[in-house]
Each structure stands twice: as structure tokens, then as C-alpha cells.
Amino acid sequence: MAGRRDVLLAREKGQSNLGSRIFVAVVIGVLLGCVFAFLVPHGLVSSNRLFHDRRIEIPDLQIGSSTCESPEHVNALKVDILTVTQKNSEYKKQIKSLMEKLRLAEQGKDHAQEQFVMLGENHKVGPFGTVKGLRTNPSVIPEESVNPRLAKILEEVAIYKELIVALANSNVKKMLEVWFTNIKKVGIPNYLVVALDDSIEEFCKSNDVPVYRRDPDEGIDTIAKTGGNHAVSGLKFRILREFLQLGYSVLLSDVDIVYLQNPFDFLYRDSDVESMSDGHNNMTVYGFNDVFDEPAMGWARYAHTMRIWVYNSGFFYIRPTLPSIELLDRVASRLSQESKSWDQAVFNEELFFPSHPGYNGLHASKRTMDMYLFMNSKVLFKTVRKDVKLKKLKPVIVHVNYHPDKFARMKAVVDFYLNGKQYALDHFPDGSER
Helix, strand or coil, X not given: CHHHHHHHHHHHHHHHHHHHHHHHHHHHHXXXXXXXXXXXXXXXXXXXXXXXXXXXHHHXXXXXXXXXXXXXXXXXXXXXXXXXXXXXXXXXXXXXXXXXXXXXXXXXXXXXXXXXXXXXXXXXXXXXXXXXXXXXXCEXXXXXXXXXXXXXXXXXXXXXXXXEEXXXXXXXXXXXXXXXXXXXXXXXXXXXXXXXXXXXXXXXXXXXCCEEECCCCHHHHHXXXXXXXXXXXXXXXXXXXXXXXXXXXXXXXXXXXXXXXXXXXXXXXXCCEEEEECCCCHHHHHCEEEEEECHHHHHXXXXXXXXXXXXXXXXXXXXXXXXXXXXXXXXXXXXXXCCCCCHHHHHHHHHHCCCECCECCCCCCEEECCCCCEEEHHHHHHCHHHCCCHHHCCCCEEECCCCCCHHHHHHHHHHHHCCCCCCCCCCCCCCCCX
16 A cells, blocks of 8 residues: 555656646746847837838839830730630630540440440340340441542531531522521531532522532532432432541431421431431331231231331431441432432332342331421321420421422421411411312
């Protein structure tokens, strides 16, 4: 017990000595502070001196200001501003290019994975219901040497390597004006008119419309200048080839189309060809099982057939792939040899007919567009305008393909959907008066 008490007493004594030392240190600090306050009342650095230093700096700044106002300095600043502006323009181009690459990378990420899996040498079958074939063919390697002049135009006009393209000659001048006027209203910047004669080229330039005039080609120019609607329509398959070879996706458009929204916001881009339909309801647009009845066959009187109404060759989105280019080549070749063939019929035959003895079918993927977003004039005038709910829907485009009085109906579509005239469509018959 005595030893333990001695330890406790020693600890208390040590703590007492520590407290005394702290007290002495505090007292000394206070005394030193008082001494410094008495000897140096304004502190170690004089505020007058600081103020004096600041006053000394003021004339220097004023001198600098007068120097900035000198002509030599102003000119130097102008040069600097010009240099910065040029660099800013270059940065904008770089940003646009990077944004394009990012967008394409994001969009094609899943497709690229599919391609990588499908194009590999060996494939392992997954669980039931998980196996999927390749839907999206890879794009071709761009060849700028095919048409350097067109390549330069497309670089300026296209956005994300895609654009709307229309062919036009003087025969469709009125419809062309409605066409590009509404494209501008919607705010679509990436579109181009392929002018087939001098008049249309000048007309587009005078209206600030992006235009491209092909180099002279006797085979094309004869049809371009004098051909009717179907003849001119057939030219697009030859002309579009260069666009695809340059690596651009094209939304091919006839000029009898009214744009109400930006179509690029509604595309899937997962197929070689994405087209609007000439069908007028779910069955005819998307396909149906048509049962053929032949009573003479008795028990086997019923035969099932698959039917779908044709794609419209006046409005389709086509990607720069090998099957797409093969499609254009096939259609253009047949139209050059079959003078009585209709381009839309040939387009669909090449796209849908399967391989069979003596014929190798085209292996192109395809998608049908929504019939109420990409609307033909039969759907509009036979169904939509008579339905209270459907009338409230706003299509992306309306294609006046079923009616010969195209210009009048195009203006009526504009009045109904854009100018708020509720009865603008009412006085037209469902079909054609002629």
C-alpha cells in the first residue's frame, strides 16, 4: 500500500509542476505582447507604406491603359481576336466531328457487338429463345475519290453522315417549293436537292436551298430534262449510288411530300432499307396471312399465302452497306433494260423475292415505317381525316402519292396541320376525280 501511495504522490507532483510551467509560459507571452505593442504601435508593416505602394501601382496601370488605346496595340488586339476566332471555328469543327463519332458509336454499339459475334468463325448456340441473327450489315469503307466535289458538299450539309435527298426538274417546281419551305419551317438543316436542269439549280440557289448539279451524263441528262415523274424517279437509283459509296446514309424523298416533323428523330437505323408503305391499314402495311380458297381441291381447298403491300420507292432510308448498293445496282440495271418497267415494282421485287432456281435473291434487311407517322395520302384521306382521335395525331410526313392533284392537296395538308384550318381537307374526295 505504501508503494502505491508513493507512486500516486509522485504523479500528482509531476502534474503540479507541468501546470506551473504552462502558467509561466502564458505570463511570459502576455508580457512580450505588451512590450511589442508599446514599441511598435503600427505593427511590423506600416499601413501607410502599403497604401503608398498601392498608389505607386496606379500610375503604371494608367500608363498601360493609354498604351492599349494606341493604334499599334489596337491592331495587335484585332489580330489576336482574328486568330482566336479562327481557332474557335476549328474547335467547333473538331467538336462536331467528335460528337458525330460519339453518336455513331452509341448508336452502333449494340449492332457492332452483334456483327462481332455473328461474323466470328465459330458460333456457340445459346439457351432457347436467346439466339438472334445479324440484323444490321456493316457500312462500306467510304471512297471520296468517287466524287470529290459531291464529297465536299456532303461534308458541309450532312449531319451524322445522313441527309435527305430529292431529285427535281422544272416539271415539279411548284411542289419543290412547298417541299423545301416546310423542311425549313420544321428546322431540318441536312437536306439536298439534286438539280436535274439549270432552272432548278438557279431556283434553289435563289431560295438558299442546298443544291447539287451532277456532271454532264448523256444517259441521265436526257431523261432528267424531259422525263415525266416515273422516268425521273427511276434515275435516283443510279444517282444515289455515289452517296452511299461516300459513306452517307440517305433519306430519299420525292417532292410531293410535306414535312411536319424531323424524320431523323423517328428512324431505327437497324436495317439496310427502312421504307414507308403503300398500305392503308395494319394488315396491308405490316403483312398478313391471306388464305386462298380453291373448292375444287376438296379437303385441301385452303392454301395460306403471305401478303404485304409494296414499299414506296419515293420515301425510304437507305444505309451505306453492300446489300444496299447491290439493291441500287439491280434496280438501275433492270430499269435500263426494261423500258416499260415501273421503278417501284422493280424496287420491291428485288427487295422481297427469294432465291430460287435461276435467280439469286438479295440478302438485304428491311424495316417498315409506322404508317401513321410516315403517312401516305390514302391513309390520310380515307381514314385519318374522318377519325376524331386520329386527326389529333401529327405525322412526321405526308406523302401525296395516291392522288394526281398533288399540289392542291399538299397545300391543304399544310393548312390543316400547320395553319390550324380544321376543314382544309374536307372538300377533297377519298380517291381521284380523274
